Amino acid sequence: MIPGDLKYTKSHEWARIEGDTAVVGITDFAQEQLGDITFVDLPALGAGLTEGAELGSIESVKAASDLYSPVTGEVSAVNEALASEPELVNREPYGRGWLVKVKLAAAPENLLSAGDYEAVAASDH
Amino acid sequence: MDTMLTTPLTGWHAAHGAKMVPFAGWEMPVQYEGILAEHAWTRSEAGLFDICHMGEFTVRGAGAKDALSRVATQNLDTLAPGKCRYGFLLSPAGGILDDLIVYCRGADDYLLVVNAARTAHDFAWIGSHLGAGVELADISGATAKIDLQGPKSFTVLSEVLDGDWKALKYFNFVETSFAGAPLIVSRTGYTGELGVEFFCPPETAVALWEECLAGGVARPCGLGARDTLRLEMGYPLYGQDLTETTTPAEAGYGTLPASPAQYVGKANASAVRSRLIALTIPGRRAARTHDAVLPAAGEAAGEVTSGSFAPSLGHAIALARVSAKAAEETDFLIDTGRTRLEAKRTELPFYKGGTARMKLG
Numbered sequence: 001m002i003p004g005d006l007k008y009t010k011s012h013e014w015a016r017i018e019g020d021t022a023v024v025g026i027t028d029f030a031q032e033q034l035g036d037i038t039f040v041d042l043p044a045l046g047a048g049l050t051e052g053a054e055l056g057s058i059e060s061v062k063a064a065s066d067l068y069s070p071v072t073g074e075v076s077a078v079n080e081a082l083a084s085e086p087e088l089v090n091r092e093p094y095g096r097g098w099l100v101k102v103k104l105a106a107a108p109e110n111l112l113s114a115g116d117y118e119a120v121a122a123s124d125h
Numbered sequence: 126m127d128t129m130l131t132t133p134l135t136g137w138h139a140a141h142g143a144k145m146v147p148f149a150g151w152e153m154p155v156q157y158e159g160i161l162a163e164h165a166w167t168r169s170e171a172g173l174f175d176i177c178h179m180g181e182f183t184v185r186g187a188g189a190k191d192a193l194s195r196v197a198t199q200n201l202d203t204l205a206p207g208k209c210r211y212g213f214l215l216s217p218a219g220g221i222l223d224d225l226i227v228y229c230r231g232a233d234d235y236l237l238v239v240n241a242a243r244t245a246h247d248f249a250w251i252g253s254h255l256g257a258g259v260e261l262a263d264i265s266g267a268t269a270k271i272d273l274q275g276p277k278s279f280t281v282l283s284e285v286l287d288g289d290w291k292a293l294k295y296f297n298f299v300e301t302s303f304a305g306a307p308l309i310v311s312r313t314g315y316t317g318e319l320g321v322e323f324f325c326p327p328e329t330a331v332a333l334w335e336e337c338l339a340g341g342v343a344r345p346c347g348l349g350a351r352d353t354l355r356l357e358m359g360y361p362l363y364g365q366d367l368t369e370t371t372t373p374a375e376a377g378y379g380t381l382p383a384s385p386a387q388y389v390g391k392a393n394a395s396a397v398r399s400r401l402i403a404l405t406i407p408g409r410r411a412a413r414t415h416d417a418v419l420p421a422a423g424e425a426a427g428e429v430t431s432g433s434f435a436p437s438l439g440h441a442i443a444l445a446r447v448s449a450k451a452a453e454e455t456d457f458l459i460d461t462g463r464t465r466l467e468a469k470r471t472e473l474p475f476y477k478g479g480t481a482r483m484k485l486g
Contacts, residue, residue, distance in 0.1 A: 035144075035349070036161040038434035039409040041463070057463055059411055061160045061349060061434060064463065086409070087161070 001028040003094055007070065007108065008117035012124075013055075014094065015070040015111060017104070022071045025098040026058070026089060029121040034060040037089045040082045042100055047075045051108055055100070058089070067099070071108045077101035132177035133269050133330040141345065148348060149242040151178040156347040163350035164436045167316055168478070171275030172346035173337050180244030181268040181324065182237040182251065186260045189233035194386035196254040197227055197237075198373065198394070202385065204229045209236075209296050209311060212381065213373055214247060215390025220369040221376065223247050224361070226313065228298060233259075236309070236324075238270075240363045254389065269330035273337055274320030274354075276480045281343045282321060285336045286310070291486030293321075304329045315351060317358035317479030356442065357435050359403055359473030365414055366401055366430040366444050375446075376401045377473070399427060400452035403475065404459070404468040406441035409434055412459040412466055418445045419458045421467075426451030429459060435475060442475045443468065 006014040012030035016023040031037065039059040049055055049069040056067045079098050081088060089097035112120065129152035139145060143154035154175065157163060166172055184193050190201050199212035209228040213221050223243040228236035239247045244265055252261050273281060282290050286308075288301060298311035309324040325333055337343050352362070361367045367376055374395040384391075406412060412432035420426050427447030435442045443459065451457075452470075459466045 035156060036159050038161075038411065041410070059409075059434070061353060061436075062155075064411070064413065064461070090159075 002114045002118050002121070004114045006094070006114065007111035008114065008120070009068060009070045009111065010120050011068045012121070013068060013070045015108065017071075017108070020104050021076065022073070022102045022104055023098050024055070024070055024100050024102060025093055026067065027117070027121070028093045029124075031090045031093045031097070034058065034063070034065065036061050037086045040086050040089065040099065042078050042082070043075050045075055045078055049073060049075060049102055051106075051110065069102070070111055071102050071104055073102040073105040075100050076103045130178070132175055133327040134175045134177065134334055137331055137334065138175065138345070143345070143347060149178060151241060153178060154345070154347040155349045157345050160347070160349035160353060161436050163344065163346040164353050166344050167275045167318060167346060167350060167354055168437055169276065171273060171278045171281050171320070171343040172316070172350065173334065173343045174272040174274065174346050174348075174351055175334070176270040176272050176322070177330070178241040179270055180239040180241060180247065180263065180265040181270070182239065182248065183262045183264055184235040184237060184251070184255070184259060185233060187233060187258050188256070189235060189259045191386075192255040192259045193227070193235055194384060194388060196251055196389055197225065198381070198384055198388055199227045200384035200386075201227070201229070206231050207297055207299065209298055209313060213378075214250060215373070215388065215394060216369060217390055217393070219372040219390045219393025219396050221363070221367045221371050221373065222250060222369060224363055224367055228309075228311070230300070242364060267326060269325050269327045271323045271325075271330065271334055271337070272314055272316075272320065273323065273343060274314045274316040274318045275343070276319055277342050278318070278320040279485065281337055281340060282310070284340055285333070293485075295482050304332050308333070314481065315360055316354040317360070317474065317476060317481050318354075319480040319483050353433050353436055356431050356433050356444070357437055357474065357476035358479060359444065359475060361401065361444065362431060371399075371401070371446070372396050375399050397449050399446050399448055401430065401444055401446050402452050403471050403473045404443045404445055404457060405471045405475065406443065406459070406466050406468045408440060408466070410464070410466060411441040412443045412461055412468070416462070417460040418447055418468075419460065420451050420454045421456040421458060423451070426454075426457070437476045437478070441466070
């Protein structure tokens with residue numbers, strides 16, 4: 001399940017860019033690989049993010065993994081629901097399981113189309 | 126390892142949607158629908174686990190009891206036929222070489238269940254201590270092991286096998302048959318819930334597995350849920366919580382090896398340089414094996430040996446090995462590399478609702 005209207009990273013994050021704001025999350029492939037998610041560590045409101053740099057981390061029952069920002073800008077919203085319901089990332093990775101919203105400071109440079117990301121996910125299997 | 130070992134159920138797991146992973150050289154299911162769902166189902170209903178990777182030996186012949194008493198910590202004088210007991214194999218220095226369950230099947234007739242990764246080691250070690258006339262055999266390849274665990278496990282058991290199962294007490298077992306082949310039903314397990322462990326030939330394993338699942342009460346579970354279930358009970362895992370440099374006393378089993386026999390390592394079994402302690406962490410963020418453990422005020426005290434989010438508790442828990450001095454502290458910090466977690470020493474089990482010892486009938 002790779003929605004065609006999103007942009008992707010090789011590290012399995014997605015960005016939905018609407019004007020000067022991006023909604024960021026992890027892909028269905030990523031949540032499937034991680035298994036049951038038990039904790040998500042997100043940046044504070046107002047924090048600065050850089051494309052390709054660390055955004056936070058995510059933990060499943062079995063492991064902890066780093067998250068990388070697909071975009072550059074300032075965090076304008078954090079998905080507070082994940083503090084008590086991190087499983088939303090498993091259930092709705094492209095919907096209620098979003099991570100942060102970012103006010104863009106620059107246009108992203110290295111994001112992949114859905115088609116290109118599909119090839120990345122296939123090779124990571 | 127080039128070729129992964131497989132169990133009689135490996136094909137079944139793959140055909141039924143399990144996520145397969147390498148474990149101790151074996152290709153094993155880590156999960157079916159998900160670790161959290163399987164964990165919850167086992168706590169409230171019944172989970173079925175393929176544990177065929179574990180090793181089984183027989184020790185029999187005149188003098189078997191005395192010979193086995195010289196190498197395992199269990200008191201075999203008080204282990205009657207039909208009963209089994211948990212204990213250790215120790216090095217001369219008192220370090221734990223493996224943990225194992227010894228089953229008494231009759232006079233000088235024992236079954237041993239050991240860890241998968243230690244099977245070859247244990248076979249050589251035990252063999253070198255038994256002496257003439259006692260026969261040690263590795264029957265792991267001829268033995269499938271399936272665990273049925275959960276409050277409703279005996280409902281399933283009664284549907285699959287005839288017998289007065291309510292009479293089966295904790296750490297007792299019976300030898301019966303299934304599909305014309307021998308079957309051992311042991312009221313033991315690694316989840317903290319009411320349940321049994323089955324031992325049967327590989328040829329009848331799939332049929333037994335499928336019959337246990339037929340009523341829909343028991344569901345197949347992977348090793349992921351087995352690990353979170355055992356950790357909530359504080360049951361140690363060999364290779365993480367128990368190692369060759371850990372004595373039984375350090376692991377919290379100081380009172381367990383009550384055997385009067387002069388077993389290998391007895392003189393040093395109660396040495397204490399470090400202690401395995403239980404830590405409760407308030408949030409959902411987990412500590413992991415090898416994370417450093419520090420007293421709230423002080424230098425490094427030890428490390429996490431097992432850590433996870435505890436699904437039945439809603440927060441993280443850990444077992445840690447710390448210096449004997451630091452073990453007297455109450456408050457600790459765990460350095461995960463990403464953050465520092467506050468942790469508080471607690472008593473085991475972490476999860477107190479387990480039904481394993483429930484009286485039946």
